[in-house]
Ligand code: HEC
């Protein structure tokens with residue numbers, strides 16, 4: 157009788173474990189679908205830092221985790237010891253055990269030790285915050301102004317004459333000859349937060365305030381991030397991508413981006429539509445009458461791999477769909493559907509396709 161009961165128990169525990177394993181596998185699969193694939197070359201993993209501030213944050217995290225784990229092990233060990241040693245035994249007389257009051261040694265130990273531990277954690281954290289926040293800006297640093305908008309990122313390089321959106325390009329920083337990128341963070345509307353886990357910790361973008369952060373990526377590649385402060389309906393689709401390139405490739409990119417837009421007579425019809433609709437109130441195209449700043453600068457739209465802050469890849473179909481109905485790609489986006497005819501849509505898309 158007892159035996160079957162025991163077997164049923166083991167079976168039910170086994171079922172539960174199997175259930176948990178299946179659940180975990182499901183979560184991992186979902187995560188890999190979200191973060192994997194060609195659109196997301198380097199998953200946002202803070203345990204694989206590629207830049208000094210992210211490195212420092214990982215080190216302090218591991219230090220804090222180790223101390224916490226030691227505390228956990230000691231407390232849990234003492235608890236298990238006490239439970240086992242003082243458990244009720246056969247032949248227990250049921251009397252209350254001797255009670256101990258006011259042991260100075262014990263009181264002192266559990267007051268002083270935690271204070272020391274907190275002090276160590278405080279000093280170690282303060283050191284990391286100081287090293288990240290007060291880092292000296294070397295003369296070779298690239299300067300960027302990042303402006304958070306609902307729901308996209310504007311990137312300006314004031315000394316290079318470049319304005320772009322959502323995809324930040326920076327040079328690789330060789331530790332022997334560092335070329336970090338210092339980013340001033342502003343907001344055009346509400347609170348946002350700049351977070352690229354492999355490059356640096358989060359820093360908020362707050363209206364009427366200038367914050368700053370910096371990155372010095374050691375390896376070329378694409379690093380993905382995300383607005384990390386809820387800022388409205390489309391907060392979840394306010395992704396950001398950092399393209400880290402060797403210095404010469406970065407210089408070439410800057411050269412191309414600083415040029416005015418290409419003018420091709422083949423698409424003058426589309427350009428005419430653009431220049432005579434409300435598009436120009438919200439978008440700028442260098443070299444044309446369009447100088448709006450409510451939406452992304454489109455001068456070199458085709459140099460970007462994604463549109464709408466990483467919500468879709470930059471293909472002609474997606475571009476056409478976006479202009480036809482932004483809600484189809486990004487519900488709640490602040491770009492209105494412009495109700496153009498099919499023919500105008502085609503001409504407009506063809507024009508945008510020339511903005512290399
Ligand atoms: C009321 C302002 C407004 C008008 C008018 C407007 N847009 Fe936009 N547009 C935006 C905003 C805001 C975004 C960014 C949306 C987002 O990512 O959430 C955007 C994004 C875009 C993008 C994607 C750019 C990128 O790099 O992600 C394209 C392309 C675009 N608009 C084209 C047009 C065209 C063409 C017109 C005219 C037919 C137009 N827009 C009219 C505000 C506007």
Ligand SMILES: [Cu+2]
Pocket residue numbers: 304305306307347348349383384385386387391394
């Ligand atoms: Cu945001």
